[in-house]
Amino acid sequence: MSAFILLTVMTALRILSRNRLRAGLTMLGIVIGVGAVIAMVSIGQGARAAVQAQVASMGTNVIIIMPGSTTVSGVRGGQGGAVTLTVGDAAELKKRSPLLSDTGWAKRDVMQIVNGNRNWNGPVNGISPSYLTIRDWSFTSGGPFTHTDLESAARVALIGQTTLENLFDFGEDAIGATIRIKNVPFQVVGVLAPKGQSAQGSDQDDVIFIPFTTAERKVFGSQFLGSVGALFASTEQSADLPEAVEQIREVLRARHRLQGEQADDFTIRTQVDIGKVQESTSQTLTVMLFAIASVSLLVGGIGIMNILLVSVTERTREIGVRMAVGAKRLHILMQFLIEAVTLSLVGGVIGVAVGIVGARLTTVIAGWPTIISFDAIATAFVFSLAVGLFFGLYPANKAARLNPIEALRYE
Amino acid sequence: MASLIVCEDLWKIYRVGDVEVQALRGINLTIDRGEFVAVMGTSGSGKSTLMNILGCLDQPTRGRYELDGMDVGAAKPDLLADLRNRQIGFVFQSFNLIPRTSALENAQLPLFYRGLSIKEQRKQAAAALQRVGLAGREQHYPTQLSGGQQQRVAIARALVGAPSILFADEPTGNLDTASSREIMSILEQLNREDGITIILVTHESDIAAYASRELVMKDGQIVQDVRRAPHLTGVL
Numbered sequence: 001m002s003a004f005i006l007l008t009v010m011t012a013l014r015i016l017s018r019n020r021l022r023a024g025l026t027m028l029g030i031v032i033g034v035g036a037v038i039a040m041v042s043i044g045q046g047a048r049a050a051v052q053a054q055v056a057s058m059g060t061n062v063i064i065i066m067p068g069s070t071t072v073s074g075v076r077g078g079q080g081g082a083v084t085l086t087v088g089d090a091a092e093l094k095k096r097s098p099l100l101s102d103t104g105w106a107k108r109d110v111m112q113i114v115n116g117n118r119n120w121n122g123p124v125n126g127i128s129p130s131y132l133t134i135r136d137w138s139f140t141s142g143g144p145f146t147h148t149d150l151e152s153a154a155r156v157a158l159i160g161q162t163t164l165e166n167l168f169d170f171g172e173d174a175i176g177a178t179i180r181i182k183n184v185p186f187q188v189v190g191v192l193a194p195k196g197q198s199a200q201g202s203d204q205d206d207v208i209f210i211p212f213t214t215a216e217r218k219v220f221g222s223q224f225l226g227s228v229g230a231l232f233a234s235t236e237q238s239a240d241l242p243e244a245v246e247q248i249r250e251v252l253r254a255r256h257r258l259q260g261e262q263a264d265d266f267t268i269r270t271q272v273d274i275g276k277v278q279e280s281t282s283q284t285l286t287v288m289l290f291a292i293a294s295v296s297l298l299v300g301g302i303g304i305m306n307i308l309l310v311s312v313t314e315r316t317r318e319i320g321v322r323m324a325v326g327a328k329r330l331h332i333l334m335q336f337l338i339e340a341v342t343l344s345l346v347g348g349v350i351g352v353a354v355g356i357v358g359a360r361l362t363t364v365i366a367g368w369p370t371i372i373s374f375d376a377i378a379t380a381f382v383f384s385l386a387v388g389l390f391f392g393l394y395p396a397n398k399a400a401r402l403n404p405i406e407a408l409r410y411e
Numbered sequence: 412m413a414s415l416i417v418c419e420d421l422w423k424i425y426r427v428g429d430v431e432v433q434a435l436r437g438i439n440l441t442i443d444r445g446e447f448v449a450v451m452g453t454s455g456s457g458k459s460t461l462m463n464i465l466g467c468l469d470q471p472t473r474g475r476y477e478l479d480g481m482d483v484g485a486a487k488p489d490l491l492a493d494l495r496n497r498q499i500g501f502v503f504q505s506f507n508l509i510p511r512t513s514a515l516e517n518a519q520l521p522l523f524y525r526g527l528s529i530k531e532q533r534k535q536a537a538a539a540l541q542r543v544g545l546a547g548r549e550q551h552y553p554t555q556l557s558g559g560q561q562q563r564v565a566i567a568r569a570l571v572g573a574p575s576i577l578f579a580d581e582p583t584g585n586l587d588t589a590s591s592r593e594i595m596s597i598l599e600q601l602n603r604e605d606g607i608t609i610i611l612v613t614h615e616s617d618i619a620a621y622a623s624r625e626l627v628m629k630d631g632q633i634v635q636d637v638r639r640a641p642h643l644t645g646v647l
Contacts, residue, residue: 003523003526003527003528003529003532004523004524004526006529007523007529018511317507318509318510320507321507321508321509321520322509322520322524323468323492323495324466324468324495324501324507325495325496325501325520325521325524325568325572326492326493326495326496326497326521326524326525326572327492327524328488328489328492328493328524329488329489329492330489331524404468405463405468405469408468408503408507
């Protein structure tokens with residue numbers, strides 16, 4: 001039997017190589033289907049990995065509390081009265097909610113920053129030192145500012161990579177340099193390690209951090225001292241996040257004196273929520289991929305079935321001869337099935353190659369990250385095998401059921 | 412010696428639309444091992460139908476057919492395939508070689524379905540080709556061979572599995588006189604030296620003259636059955 005299969009595979013390959021154009025056109029459907037799936041899964045996985053990295057770059061088990069209402073994509077709704085959250089809320093949360101390992105706060109505004117003869121407009125964030133630990137910021141040089149700096153409203157600043165590149169020469173040491181924000185001189189004490197794009201697509205490295213107190217008193221000129229742009233908190237375990245959210249809601253509602261039916265004057269989002277949005281996006285992508293893959297594999301399979309039916313008709317006499325010399329129905333069935341599977345598998349292999357090249361080209365040309373997924377390659381193989389078997393079965397069965405006498409007489 | 416083929420009251424009835432065609436009408440026939448039988452008759456006399464049934468390609472509607480002591484009248488398709496593979500060799504008028512496949516691989520075909528190792532298949536097929544005088548042409552494709560050579564490949568394919576019967580259906584019908592003579596002398600040799608039973612269908616009496624027994628068919632029946640000394644014996 002093994003000699004039979006080996007020789008049949010060899011015969012199938014020979015028959016296919018004899019009709020290269022025909023075989024090529026027949027396989028095209030499978031090639032395109034498999035190629036598209038491999039390329040798109042690679043792009044999808046690349047995108048997903050990038051998104052996961054972005055979500056992870058927010059920090060670990062982070063809870064963000066924003067004043068007013070926000071839409072799902074993160075754009076703030078009721079902007080006017082958004083002074084509902086305060087430093088006092090943060091302190092209260094830390095005291096009253098045992099699940100929270102830390103709380104922090106921040107307020108931001110876009111301002112002009114000047115270093116010597118260079119200037120740059122970027123977001124300036126007044127923050128509590130705890131914000132840095134909650135968001136997992138690390139440093140390439142220097143270090144964070146301290147509580148003492150916060151209490152004394154020290155004029156110290158931490159700058160992100162993008163800000164560094166725009167305000168300083170390449171390789172220049174920024175630590176100890178004096179930059180001016182709204183004409184107030186600040187000493188750079190730390191350069192932040194890069195985080196890249198956020199889950200919303202903004203550059204997280206285009207940033208300057210200064211102590212919150214310094215920001216509201218000397219730079220922003222806030223009307224309501226202590227009002228913050230957002231509160232941040234974190235938990236030890238990601239499993240604690242839902243309960244922590246409830247605790248925060250209770251504490252804040254009590255502090256803001258919100259009665260029964262009254263809506264929250266703040267919005268709480270967790271890293272998990274943000275991850276979920278991305279997840280559902282990639283799920284939509286996966287469903288679409290499967291739709292494309294099924295359609296092209298279906299078309300490819302019909303192509304294979306069509307060409308095999310032609311082949312069975314063309315080779316009717318050959319089938320008759322094979323039966324006359326002792327081929328059983330199973331032998332004939334196997335021969336045509338093996339030809340079908342060979343077609344679909346060779347198509348699958350070429351498709352995988354096309355997909356990988358396509359994914360690489362996408363990275364090179366469009367600059368999108370791609371990850372070649374071995375799962376996708378394995379799945380593509382299994383599917384092309386299945387397509388070959390499924391669509392080969394009908395023609396192969398037709399061949400196997402030929403009457404040897406009629407087949408021999410066929411002109 | 413036990414008879415190789417025994418037919419008793421063999422009938423074959425086709426139905427074409429509403430018309431019933433009686434292709435064979437009660438054939439009684441016994442053929443012994445080692446015989447060289449020529450079957451003659453006009454077209455439509457039923458000789459092809461008889462060949463197909465004797466060759467296990469078809470089955471009788473009624474009657475009994477024993478091949479080598481085995482009743483094959485109602486055998487299953489796979490058993491018939493097995494019998495064709497081991498007991499029977501076919502030589503056709505139109506050669507019926509598999510196109511674009513070498514002489515050696517064509518000759519290998521019965522062994523391929525017998526499940527022999529590739530090495531053994533090649534060895535035996537090469538020996539069979541040598542037997543029909545085609546040594547050195549193993550890798551030729553059918554289109555690179557003359558008609559007579561193609562028919563010799565077909566004979567090699569028929570005898571490679573060491574069958575007990577060889578059916579030759581108008582084997583010289585597409586060949587010139589010289590090639591016909593070559594083919595017939597190979598068949599004669601196989602009959603005489605290897606003791607292979609040969610059943611030859613022809614409508615040419617000079618081809619039938621190679622046989623030691625002549626059957627004449629008409630309207631689905633055997634109307635004449637003559638045994639004689641083949642004419643070539645002693646002539647050459």
